[in-house]
Amino acid sequence: MDFAHSPKAQEYIERMSHFMRTHVLPAEAEFHAALGGTSDWTKWKLPPVLESLKAKAKAEGLWNLFLPDAHHGAGLKNAEYAPLAELTGHVPWAPEIFNCNAPDTGNMEVLHMYGSKVQQDRWLEPLLAGEIRSAFCMTEPGVASSDATNMQATAVVEGNEVVLNGRKWWSTGIGHPNCRILIFMGLSDPNADKHRRHSMVLVPLDTPGVKIERMLPAFGVYDEPGGHGEVSFTNVRVPLDNVIAGIGRGFEIAQGRLGPGRIHHCMRVIGAAERALQLACARAESRVAFGKPLTHLGGNLDVIANARMAIEQARLLTLKAAWMMDTVGVKGAMSEISQIKVVAPNMAQQVIDAAIQIHGGAGVSNDFPLTELAGYARILRIADGPDEVHRGLIGKLEIKKQRALRAA
Known part of the structure; x- marks a missing residue:
């Protein structure tokens, strides 16, 4: 590399x-x-x-x-x-x-x-062209959505139409004034192989039967202007041509979609940690307490050093995962993608929290962006798969790799 x-x-x-x-x-x-x-x-x-x-x-x-x-x-x-x-x-x-x-x-x-x-x-x-915005409707309030095979919303073929029923939530972007199209993932054939049961369907937001029930606050903030909505689908009918790639290919598409997206999320949250560290250093040098700059109090130099090392480690691992995606593809980088999804948000959460502490009361105010950055880092430990799911995959892949090495 x-x-x-x-x-x-x-x-x-x-x-x-x-x-x-x-x-x-x-x-x-x-x-x-x-x-x-x-x-x-x-x-x-x-x-x-x-x-x-x-x-x-x-x-x-x-x-x-x-x-x-x-x-x-x-x-x-x-x-x-x-x-x-x-x-x-x-x-x-x-x-x-x-x-x-x-x-x-x-x-x-x-x-x-x-x-x-x-x-x-x-x-x-x-x-x-940036003329419209979209939302992705996959997570459901009624089931543990960390296991996507639990999905209960349906996308059933009837003649030349697909009929959608169910309820989704945390559909990011659905409140945006320019949101026009949704991608809905639903159960099409409960008797098929578990990874061939679901389909993805394009649904214009103004289709009859689609209703935004409410916007969900995250840590008390509604994340304008896109937001995160809870949406109901009641006998929503769209043409069969709105199915993406074909019936039963939802999981295949999801895997292709989530790999690059996780790289993007992880690098953005590393950027959030980098910004927090910049603010922490500036604050520690500009504020004096007990006759000394904050850099010389409370082990803050250690805090700053540990933040720098943690950011560098997370960045290198994320760049490795990105490089592997470019060279061996998403399947070949599955472990590394899951590794960064655990490492980067946890690192950012710790670095941003340390920056808040150095800022004192100002750190939890709106005078600085630290609470906004902290919320993003914490949410990312759940979004696109919780830490526990990714650790489970990493562990399984590692056991498989070590078994193969022993056999060789």
């Missing part, structure tokens, strides 16, 4: 760093001031500064960087995009500026890899 960034990646890193410093970080206060702070998503509006920043980023070619396809994206490999995702992680709402925000990235990847020409023309193209 070559640890150096490619010339192409380095050029993007420099451009992205400049854009974040010059345009995004100075706009944080303006962005938050424009939010309504209400649970009523029908009243949510896009902060004007977000739209102006998106136009700037698009004009500068900092757009759709996550897609390795040179036609639809920037043609960057996973290992080349990873440091760019880290930079956007310094500000939780920044990814949308570059049209690189979840769940739209995963949904665009699904349509790019598995969508028909008609599906791509109807939904992928406007998503790539």
